[in-house]
Amino acid sequence: MTSIADSKPLSMPLPRFRSGMRGTFSLAVVIAFFALLPLGFVFWATAVTGVETASQMIFRPRVGELMTNTLLLVLFTVPLATLLATSLAWLTERSDLPFARVWSALCVAPLAIPAFVHSYAWIGLWPGFHGLPAGIAISVTAYFPFLYLPISAALRLLDPALEDQAASLGLSDAAVFRRVVLPQLRLSILGGGLLVGLHLLAEYGLYAMIRFDTFTTAIVDQFQSTYNGVAANMLALVLVLCCLVLLGFDAGLRGRRRYARIGSGVARRSRKASLGRWRYACMLLPFAAVVFALGIPAITLSRWLFAGGSEIWRMNEIGLALSQTLVICVVGGIATTLAAVPIAWLSVRRPSRGSRIIEGCYYLASSMPGVVVALALVTITVRVALPLYQTVATIVLAYVIMFLPRALISLRSSIAQVPAELEQAAASLGRSPANALWSTTIRLAAPGAAAAVALSSLGIMNELTATQMLAPNGTRTLAMAFWALTSEIDYAGAAPYALLMILFSLPMTALLHHQSKKIAGR
């Protein structure tokens, strides 16, 4: 008789169950560590500087001036853009506005134009247009699509039965909009508003072109003129604090509530409100928005292109910039998407407190302005890992930090569409966990991954601030070349670069528009 103790030990130790998940989790944590480097750097730099020097650097008139500018810019731009985007979304989604589909596409199209090209276009028409009014006007036209996209998607998703119900409880159409529709748009408005706010804080080119000083332009100036670490670092601290305030404000207003549609059943298609005799007059609003957001860039660009003639098409320079841009976009886009895979998989297949915290870290890191990310990576590489200073690896890391959430969104929704049972079936057919993941989920999620690469590449192509500060010597992307030429007041010479950036961005903007419709179930 043999007891259990006599039985032979297993020749191979059993792997710990779910070890694959642990590996993925650790990978996600490592990526989160890198993503949080810039934020950590800013606080570390403050600590090193010491309270006295830091407060000297922060509490001075110049910072007050920058603060006033930034604050006024945010306080005017975000509400105005919200008002414009909500009106446009209502007109295109819920009224019988003529050519609503066309207007809807045109309201998203401005996203294809980099923000600094918008201001280039405006000062091409009105060279004297500077300061706060210019900043607000250009920011509203450049950024309202960030609000229009989520608000119009939310309007499509609203359950019209709720509006019927409110009418049966004695509310007129206007009251229904105010008390039922608007509260349900809250999350979309907050999300879009936060995105616009963060862009306002982070944008460099748009404001530098119209000579409107914000924290970001001041940090870049400081960095370029003196490499004076401490002054730039302290401005970065204030900028980061502004971002954190914005994030906290958003989180506070958002609360923990999600407005899920309760109950089941297919939502009835919503009815379109009849504009009556105002039907054609109402086209004036989208028309005006499109004239400012698309018409002005189109007029300026075509004027410069026409004035410049064939001379401005210096093909070898443009070709070099284009090829460098494409390489950096593809490398950066793929790296960003790969970095998003672990957390995307975890958040769909093994959601936990830990995975949510990691995800939050990525979002927090990506809301740091490009200038802060660049400043941090420059200092860290110079001090800790000099061989990495101004290398492709560093700039790709910056892109990963800045654009990971974009990749995450596409990737997650496509992974969520693949049933987990397929992965289990592959495992039961003898595939190892990694192999099972590769042959089922990743294969089927490939379109989503492609979209993730595309969306992060779009961001990289139009990124100017961090690219300028981190790019290896001799690199000249389209955005950098455009910026260099406009700085030399060679507006005609810059036009071909702007045109190329817009042309390459268009397909990806179309993809964004398409995705927002798909999310809304149409």
Next chain:
Amino acid sequence: MSFVDIQALRKSFGPVVALDGIDLMVERGSRTVVVGPSGCGKTTLLRLIAGFEAPDAGRILIGGDTMAEGMAAMPAYKRNIGIVAQDGCLFPHLTVAGNIVFGMTEDLSAKQRRAAELMEMVGLERSMLARRPDELSGGQQQRVALARALARKPRLMLLDEPFSALDTGLRAQTRKAIGDVLRQEGIATLLVTHDQAEALTFADQLAVMRGGRLVQAGRPRDVYSRPADPATAAFLGEAIILPAEMTDGHAHCVLGRLPLSDPAMCARQGIIMLRPEQITIAGEDGEGVVFGRVVETSFCGSTCDMRIVLRDDESVVLNIEVPSSTDVIAGQEIALRISGTAHVFG
């Protein structure tokens, strides 16, 4: 004059005719159930009464006021008609209390008092007032939806399949609770459903719809035992439909000589209907029994479903329900007794 008076109501959606001339009356304080298969137009009828859509033609009068005439319609928010939808349709961004007082115009303290009153009326704890709709069960959501609709003291209450999303046990319980509240408040109610058992239980007046038309309206017992046509008969429950010859107040068919529900019926040839509960297993052979053979039995707990073919004509199949204590097995010959009257389709 009836409280609700619907005359020759028509509505089309493009080429699809949803309502093809509906006439319906609802008495003050009564319960009417509109029943019919999916797509028969019953929901459209409800939406027209509520004012969510305008009719193409016809009239809707409530308490003597014209709600809709031809294509002109009073907007929903001016009608003061309450509605409880299939999934409750609570506002997800408001608490239970916020939902209940949503349509009220009184001051805050009156609203709070009324909300507490209504919660009691629909049988919910007051402590639930602070909750969010997604923290309630399906039955609780429906009760809140009813409280919200009652808050404005509506003159008519529309119920759009409000129980169909609930589990079987909860469904009967919620239906009774909601029905009792409405009865107590004396509010005329119109329920729309595709569930015939629910319709028969709830209705004072049953209206059967099919293909955009109102096929029959009347007391549930009458509609059940004297349906207008075979399709209605089958929709409301299991029906035995047979050809027969009529003479002096009786029908002659394969089940023998049966008295007619309407002895004045003068047609010579016709189609008659019996309900399965009119057929019972006779203890022994005797006067007026017919013989059949049990083909199949299936046990359903308290009852047992039985498929029987007639000995004289094996093409006639009867599906009847007997107490499960009945000791009969498949293949056995049995005697059947028929009670009650036969209904002749006009």
